[in-house]
């Protein structure tokens with residue numbers, strides 16, 4: 001996939017995104033890994049992770065003894081993942097298969113007990129057609145009784161309409177790269193299309209090199225936000241039944257925290 005037709009939300013177009021991804025402190029500290037591993041364990045079969053990125057969840061899952069297929073459209077993210085896999089034990093590497101493709105249209109020729117989409121790749125699908133195409137592909141790849149587990153952010157209405165959201169905000173620690181660059185990451189909402197539920201997001205990287213040079217790099221991307229009941233309807237339209245929903249990876253029920261996360265456990269019907 002070339003960069004000019006990036007469908008991934010900038011993960012292919014901007015090389016610095018995959019380069020820095022594993023250093024970003026809030027990503028490193030995200031408390032979703034044990035949650036996803038637990039479902040993978042319970043599934044007792046093959047797991048397919050869509051939008052696996054650099055393997056933040058996939059690697060610990062395979063280390064836990066689970067056979068997992070990672071799927072992502074960004075060759076850059078997959079390259080980072082492959083390099084990390086090279087450092088793992090051969091036995092662990094054998095449990096992993098990686099496939100490059102688009103989550104809206106895939107046919108892997110086999111079925112899985114569990115499909116996961118950790119950390120919001122589904123929100124890079126900007127239309128109902130794309131969302132349904134993805135869910136229908138997932139449906140075809142699940143065994144009977146198979147499950148789909150995925151998370152989205154719950155949109156904060158206050159943040160969407162707050163004019164201050166367009167200002168650069170820094171709410172995370174600075175990180176350093178192995179070659180001694182210091183990176184400050186800020187983010188802002190460059191725009192919000194309230195009618196179409198699409199945000200224009202920007203993550204801005206301020207980089208200080210050891211020789212004193214500085215750089216400002218911008219990862220711009222579009223994301224669709226979805227509301228809880230909209231997701232429930234989408235799932236029902238594509239042949240899923242919601243088994244459970246959570247507002248947090250500690251399994252607080254949906255609706256118990258605001259804005260929190262939108263985490264769905266759906267069963268194939």
Ligand SMILES: C[S@@+](CC[C@H](N)C(=O)[O-])C[C@H]1O[C@@H](n2cnc3c(N)ncnc32)[C@H](O)[C@@H]1O
Pocket residue numbers: 007008009011012050051052053054055056057071072073074077101102103104117118119120121124125
């Ligand atoms: C925020 S990252 C999440 C990565 C990983 N799941 C994690 O938890 O760290 C989003 C990922 O979704 C991938 N992605 C976005 N749209 C996609 C699509 N249409 N098909 C396949 N992958 C896609 C991107 O390339 C990127 O790796």
